[in-house]
Amino acid sequence: MKKHTNEGHDFSMQDEMRRAFAMLSGKWKLEIMWLLHQRIHRFGELRKAIPGITQHMLSAQLRELEADGLLLRTVFAEVPPRVEYEMTEKARGLGPTMEALAAWWGEYGSTIPARPSMRGRKQKDLSAVKASRQSK
Template sequence: MSGCPVEATLSVMGGKWKAVILWRLVKGTKRFNELERSISQITRKMLTEQLRELERDNLIIRNVYPEVPPKVEYSLSDYGRTFIPVLQSMAQWGLVHLERTAGR
């Protein structure tokens, strides 16, 4: 890494789905199936991979409850919550972009 702060952010958040997953977790804890349903085009395999990477980077917490079938929940970690202002900025920009490009 070159020491570029944008590059550092993208090294953790790169890819199409990580920011979307974190955005879904801003409003609270979600189970795997809830996340899967809320992100219509993500595959189960991709969701699993992205969740593992986010957990590895300490942005989310994975809680497994000893039940049959197992209950697994995901939530933002304290460190992950520090990314909320970035997500909010992305959402604001996205709304403006959607309005500008509507009807193209």
Template sequence: MAKKHYNCGIGPAFEAVGGKWKVAVLWELAGGALRFGELKRSVPGVTEKMLIQQLRELERDCLVTRTVFQEVPPRVEYALTEWGVSLNKALAPIANWGEAFAQATGRYPRQDAAEPAATARAKAGSATKPKTARGRPGS
């Protein structure tokens, strides 16, 4: 694949987080490594196929690592790389802005939908320190 050339840093940043579920996956992994099933449960609405695709792209872009443990039954965990951690730090102010914007415009919480994990974290006052489904604080 040919390398893309950009005029500024926003291009590669948007390419890295492009995709409906990538930011949610990165946000959930901020608290530590998760297995596929844990990730799927912590990102409401994502299909198995789409989660697999997004994880492969995040791994390809060096934002997530996939570790296969040689044990029975097989175990695979996904975790943030240093680049993934630094990207999550950049996403935290966006999460704070989104919370303020949503509150100001009355866009959520919606009563007709399950509350997203990021919303629950923001309500708990920890938008800048994400937690996983296991409740571990992020970096």
């Protein structure tokens, strides 16, 4: 793999990709980015659009994406306060990657085994209820 120098340090492309993947890793970040790729969203809209995400986790993921310069948070001085989230120009550079992933899914998605759509605490609670019903 080709090496290149960055501020006196040698980094391979694998190291650089690891850094890129780390920015987008997280259970919900890609889903958030996909939604923001479509349009500007308010916090409540994002929460409703992502089944199973908690308010705390959504806030944490949004803060991380904002700190990495991938989204812009705009607070409007209104009562009640309104907050909107949108992708930055840097994040819009990921658009072709997102479109390629959507095209890949369109071609091969039907060949992937289905998984339960619910995630997080709600899925665990539902599984526990089902297990207790089956044991009776």
